Each structure stands twice: as structure tokens, then as C-alpha cells.
Amino acid sequence: MVLSEEQILVTLTDVFRQYGYEGASLAAIAEATGLAKASLYHRFPGGKAQMAEAVMDRARVWLDTVALVPLRDQSLPIRDRVLAMTRQLDAFYQSGEKSCLLDALSIGEAGSALRRMTRDALDLWAGELAAAVAAAGYGEEDAARRAERAITLVQGALIVSRIKGDPAPFRRVLAELPEQLLGG
Amino acid sequence: MVLSEEQILVTLTDVFRQYGYEGASLAAIAEATGLAKASLYHRFPGGKAQMAEAVMDRARVWLDTVALVPLRDQSLPIRDRVLAMTRQLDAFYQSGEKSCLLDALSIGEAGSALRRMTRDALDLWAGELAAAVAAAGYGEEDAARRAERAITLVQGALIVSRIKGDPAPFRRVLAELPEQLLGG
DNA sequence: GTCTATAGTAAGATAGAC
DNA sequence: GTCTATCTTACTATAGAC
Numbered sequence: 001m002v003l004s005e006e007q008i009l010v011t012l013t014d015v016f017r018q019y020g021y022e023g024a025s026l027a028a029i030a031e032a033t034g035l036a037k038a039s040l041y042h043r044f045p046g047g048k049a050q051m052a053e054a055v056m057d058r059a060r061v062w063l064d065t066v067a068l069v070p071l072r073d074q075s076l077p078i079r080d081r082v083l084a085m086t087r088q089l090d091a092f093y094q095s096g097e098k099s100c101l102l103d104a105l106s107i108g109e110a111g112s113a114l115r116r117m118t119r120d121a122l123d124l125w126a127g128e129l130a131a132a133v134a135a136a137g138y139g140e141e142d143a144a145r146r147a148e149r150a151i152t153l154v155q156g157a158l159i160v161s162r163i164k165g166d167p168a169p170f171r172r173v174l175a176e177l178p179e180q181l182l183g184g
Numbered sequence: 185m186v187l188s189e190e191q192i193l194v195t196l197t198d199v200f201r202q203y204g205y206e207g208a209s210l211a212a213i214a215e216a217t218g219l220a221k222a223s224l225y226h227r228f229p230g231g232k233a234q235m236a237e238a239v240m241d242r243a244r245v246w247l248d249t250v251a252l253v254p255l256r257d258q259s260l261p262i263r264d265r266v267l268a269m270t271r272q273l274d275a276f277y278q279s280g281e282k283s284c285l286l287d288a289l290s291i292g293e294a295g296s297a298l299r300r301m302t303r304d305a306l307d308l309w310a311g312e313l314a315a316a317v318a319a320a321g322y323g324e325e326d327a328a329r330r331a332e333r334a335i336t337l338v339q340g341a342l343i344v345s346r347i348k349g350d351p352a353p354f355r356r357v358l359a360e361l362p363e364q365l366l367g368g
Numbered sequence: 369g370t371c372t373a374t375a376g377t378a379a380g381a382t383a384g385a386c
Numbered sequence: 387g388t389c390t391a392t393c394t395t396a397c398t399a400t401a402g403a404c
Contacts, residue, residue: 002387022207023292026380038382039388047380099291106347107288108207122347148344148353153333156340160332163290163306169332186369210398223370225399232398 001034008033008043012055017104021052021114049111056117059101063125067092071132078136082178085129089174093158096170100158126151133181146181153180185218192217192227196239201288205236205298233295240301243285247309251276255316262320266362269313273358277342280354284342310335317365330365337364 011033015024026048030037044050070076070084093100106118126147134143157173195217199208210232214221228234254260254268277284290302310331318327341357 018292020204020206020292022204025378027378035387036389037380038390041381042387100343102347103287103343104291106343107283107291108202108204118347119349122344145356148356149337152340152344152353152357153336154340155343156336156338159284159287159290159339159343160306160336163286163302165303169336172329172332173336209396211396219369220371221398222372222400222402226369 003033003035005043008035009055009058012051013059013101014098016052016055017099017101020104020107021048021110022108024048049114052105052110052114053117055101056105056114056121060117060121060124062092063121068125068128071128074135078132079178079182081132082181086174086177089154090171093170096158096161096167096174099162100155103155103159122151129181136182150177150181153177187217187219189227192219193239193242196235197243197285198282200236200239201283201285204288204291205232205294206292208232233298236289236294236298237301239285240289240298240305244301244305244308246276247305252309252312255312258319262316263362263366265316266365270358270361273338274355277354280342280345280351280358283346284339287339287343306335313365320366334361334365337361 012029015029015032018024019028026037026040029048029051030040033040040051041047044054046053067085067088070081070088073081073084076084092098102118102122105114110118126144129147129150130140130144133146134140136143138146153173154170154177157170161167161170196213199213199216202208203212210221210224213232213235214224217224224235225231228238230237251269251272254265254272257265257268260268276282286302286306289298294302310328313331313334314324314328317330318324320327322330337357338354338361341354345351345354
């Protein structure tokens, strides 16, 4: 059976964020996707490194074309825009039951291309979030700090939720994110 | 040359938090410690799993006997106690240049014993921090939320700093931790 | 308690048939 | 584009000498 590239990338994303880059063996990937290892190499001649880069590229595209889109909709109140972003995050992380992709792919001896991609994704997220907050009337620097703190809370909450085996900390952070970004 | 158990655990801690559990190969551990693989097995018959558990156990002891000690010193103002804890964290994480051990050892297929140890360490930290905040006059539930949020910020900041290759986010979070815990 | 040497296994990756 | 079978390497772990 022939799977679509999209279906494979969804599965790869799950495997990488569950096991991390090193922990995700080709055997595990083959089993999760239902494809033989040779078939994976047919689609990703660069092997596991290319698979991880494809996953990260798709994550950046998702950030750019889905999660961050509501932030740019100036017809909505800023608080609603932020709220729409948190709903996308909630879906991507399944309310805290899935681990963070940026974390999983930035640990260990990830290649330099992958490192750059995780950094770019983080910068994209932080930049657009800061711009949205600044557009709400905050100073550039204040907005940048609020955006950085929001992202920090999301990343941290995903770790705390994973370690505790309890999605509640992530849900709490997500619920308080609009106030964190726009309050005070 | 015979290294002390403590010297080995210091090195193991560094290797595990740099590469993660899966990424830390015995070859890398042997090179970092200067011991042959067989010598490592002499000291840790349970192999890599036992090494990681020993590292995590030492981290819990450090938390209990070093980092959290100032929190219990009721002769000092609460803000100074929290500040003393942040100084210990700053030293352990070398101002954000070292990754988070709890993160590195909780990702992937870490054994159930290791999982329990990371969770226990997190609970110990959260519990004592919440108790200290509560002793400053906050309600139990409010104190627990503030403690959870502080730990979330520290974890998240370590990830952001690692991805960006810039310790500044971690330093900022640490500097704002007393206000985060006790302000408002 | 250290080492060299090696066993046994699982990893990433490839060849070639269909 | 898929597969089975295989190659090579690197891994975890052990044996046995000093």
C-alpha cells in the first residue's frame, strides 16, 4: 500500500517527539509507518537525518500557515487572536499528552541542519508573537519579553506534563497564556 | 588511575544532559570519564540504566541537601531564601549553558525506575518550593501554582536557551524568579 | 579496579527482485 | 514504490588477564 507523504510525516512527527532523535530507531519508524526500511530510504535517501528535517520543515510550515495565522488577522481583537493560537497548540500537543518536537529534536547530537531548523522555528514563533503583542500597544522590548516568556512556559509545561504523566500543567499554562501575554 | 565515584557521577551527569539517555553511548561515556567500558561495568553492573539512575539519585540528593536547603532556613526573609535557591540553580546549569537533566533523562524509552526518579525529583522540588511560598503567607493552592509555574519557567528557559544557543533567556527567568514566586 | 579483546545484538543503510 | 535479504558499523555487554 502506498501512503501519502503527509501521512508518513504525521507518523514520523509522533515517533520523533515520543522517542527523541536518537531514540527513534529505523525499526521503530518502519513499524509505526507500516513501511519497510528500504521503502523509507526510497522516500528519504538521506536516512533518519532527512526524515527529521522533513518533520521539522513541516512543523515550521504548520506554524507559519496554521498556528500563527490567527495572530495576523487584524479584524479580530488581539485576545481572540492569541486564543485562536492556543487552540492550535492544544490540538498539536493533544492537550499536553504529546511531547514537544522542538525539545525532542534539539537534544543530543542532532545535525547542524536540524539545529538551524529548530532555531528558525523558535525564532519565527517568537517573532510573530512579539509582533502581535506589540501591535496591541506594548513597547517592542516588552512585547518581545512577553512572547519569549509565553514560549518558555509552553515548552516547560510540556516537560512538566511529560514527567508527571499529567497533562494538567500544560492545560493550565495554555489557559493562562492570553493573560500572560496581554495582562498587566 | 582510580577515580572517585563522585568524579565519575559529575562526568556522567554532563554526558547525559548533553546527549540524552539514548544519545549517550558507552563509548562516549568511556571517553568522557577516561575509563574503559569494562571498568564502567565493574562499577555499574546494571550498565547504562544503572548509570542514569545513579546520576538521577545524586541529582535528587543535591536538590535535597543543597539547592532546597536555603528554603528551609526560617531565619532569613523568604525572598533571600528563594534567591539563594536560584544561585544554586545558576551554578548547576552554569548560567544556562548546560541542559536540563530532568528533560534529558525523561525523554525516549527511559526505564520505569528512571521515570519514577525524575518524577520524584520534580515532586520534591515543587513540594518544597510550594511549602516555602505558603509559609510566606500565600494560600496552599496559590503557592502550589506559583511553585509549579516557577519550575515550568526554569525547564522551558533551559530548552529555549539550548535551542537558541544563548544563555540569556535562562538568566532572565532566574533573575525574575523571586518576583514570579512572591510578587503580586 | 583497571585493562584489551571479543562476543552478540541492533543500529543505519543498501542491493536487487518484483 | 514496495519488499526481502544483506552489508557494515556501532552498540551494549562480557570474559579473562594483570
